[in-house]
Amino acid sequence: MSARSIGAMVDGHRLVVVVGTGGVGKTTMAAALALGAALRGRRAMVLTIDPARALARALGLAALAPGGEPVSLAALPAVGLRPAGSLAAGMLDQKHAWDAFVNRHAPSAAAARTILDNRFYQELSTSFAGATEYMAIEETCRLAESGRYDLVVLDTPPAAHALDFLRAPERLDPLLDHRVTALLARPTALAGAFAKVVLRWLEQAAGHVAMADVSAFLLALDTLLDDAVARTRKARELLRGGNAGFVLVTGPRQLVLDETGAFVERMRAVDAELTGVVLNRAHPAPGCTAAEAAAVLAELAATAAADGAGDPAVAWADAAWRDAEAEAAAEVAPVETFLAALPPGVAHAVIPDATRDVHSLADLAAVAARLWA
Amino acid sequence: MAGRHRTLHYVTGKGGVGKSTVCAALALAAAARGERVLAIELGQPGGLRRLLGVAADAAGTITPARAAPGVAVAWFEGAAALGEYLVRRLRLGRLGRALIAHPLYQAFATAAPGLRELMVIGKVRDELVLQQVGARPRWDLIVVDAGASGHALGHLRMPAAAARSFPSGLVHREAARNAALLGDRATCAVHVVALPEELPLAEAAQVVVALRALGLGGGALFVNQCRPAAPLGIDALAVRLGDLAVAPALEAARDEVATAVRRARRWERIQERGVAALEAELAMAAVRLPRLWQGDGLARAVALAPLVVEATG
């Protein structure tokens, strides 16, 4: 294990962002980190995105409240845990969050309506690459500012690359530009000859109707531009300069090295801190030799044959053992290379693959114990 | 050979389920039949290129795969594809670059996000219909590693959506052409890959339903990394194994093996229950691909190729 645990690093942060590719266990780790902090006396909040149904149930997220609802920790004393702090959980709904954002920042109800009804807004708020990330950051800003929590843990949507999350605010930049709306508002009066060429050219590509729609959208957007720009700047500050810790979740069989390497570089470039890496669902090497296992299986086959128990079952058990052995063996090299390449100061944890879904509070507490080990 | 089977294959599924492996299997099998194959990766370059031994280069470049003779690899990316396409179709020449740098263009391309996806599909279509001398198509088979399902669905629904959002103009015509290509079942198939676990299987079902709603059903559904189904009597045997009388020196090994067998059985149950539920919900048969631990990623793709080809022919 590293000098400091991921948990110990999280203890020093007020905001932690959990990133990683699809299905690696981001939501699970985000919940475990928040629970671990709650067990240690902090007022922790986890903002999840698309949690597995069982986890949502364990966190009491069935009756969804985006702002965060207290999670009952009543089940924990039964497993010997006495939480000193509190846990809250929320679930981000992207469409809802975008609409709320527009309503908050538009100067009037009518201006908000114009945007909400625009066809391009509707596309943008649901399908724009980075739309969920952007809103997650926005919501996190609000939670962090509320003063209700000592720690906010932000889950993130699956991304091809963990880097996608960091790029989210930049992706909106082209829209948040007064020059553009000024050009669209008064193309003839203001625009130079070149801008007119661009407009004509876009119209040729997009057609009249669509171009009018896009223009209407950008013009409507102009009314909340200053607010939005300020929020984006705020969001960036919140994520950078050591204010937030980032935890990268990955698996033992993916080509984690490339991703982690690139991520570390990119984070350094934007002055964000990679706090730790979780290698989730690992299969540790078995605690016996192949020869010993073979002896056990031979013994099993002999007694089974004596009792007339089926051959296929013995063969299946035999194959199951060899499969487990091979799976663990296949992970050794990637995991070693991965750990050796971790930059100094980055904590790591290896979490074994559980035999079932990790979702109850007790399961999460067991994961948390490893994150603080 | 060309024209007999479908020539354009998209592959999608949750992260890490084996999409790139299935793509590589398809590509390698076709190349082994003597076909010329283009394997395309969308978005960030990654798994497929590493699998086929191609170093990273610029978006849009087509590179022969050293590890797989007969296969060429490319990665297509939205912003570059959009700019390139518009410059070409509007015959902008040298002016193009300046136009693309203009804030108006940038705002437009961001506000109408479907455009990028649209142009990437347009580039795939261009490759598919490219003719060489003698009117032979340049590629006999194109496989597209479309990435994680959320992203891929957004991508695949774009042509139809854009054809509606842009009622006229160049974009409309392009969108309509691309929608027609994706919807043509004689040419194009979208395959979904899943793992035999509760959540991934449930998600795969949603993806297939969504694809059908888009008129893009008809591809194969792979459940990768399957265990063999357990025979009758396995649970009794597992109990017997746990209680097996062995020499004291072997007791630790017995417990270790017993745990491994119980774990395997628990995952196998989840697999069998999940696959049965999936098949019932979708009224289609899933194709099981076995767990393989020998060799590297490329060797796994080669080993899976016959099963993959049979299901996608």
Ligand SMILES: Nc1ncnc2c1ncn2[C@@H]1O[C@H](COP(=O)(O)OP(=O)(O)OP(=O)(O)O)[C@@H](O)[C@H]1O
């Ligand atoms: N250590 C573990 N052992 C066994 N199962 C695990 C483990 N960690 C996570 N899981 C299970 O894996 C599944 C995916 O986990 P989770 O939802 O946390 O991933 P995610 O990265 O948030 O996925 P997505 O990218 O889809 O949001 C869940 O069913 C979860 O219970």
Ligand SMILES: Nc1ncnc2c1ncn2[C@@H]1O[C@H](COP(=O)(O)OP(=O)(O)OP(=O)(O)O)[C@@H](O)[C@H]1O
């Ligand atoms: N049938 C199999 N048995 C064992 N390992 C497999 C099998 N299929 C794929 N793998 C391995 O699983 C890992 C993930 O596979 P692959 O890269 O194809 O997934 P992917 O869906 O493309 O992932 P990503 O979402 O990261 O692009 C690789 O290491 C691959 O070699």
Ligand SMILES: [Mg+2]
């Ligand atoms: Mg998640």
Ligand SMILES: [Mg+2]
């Ligand atoms: Mg891949």
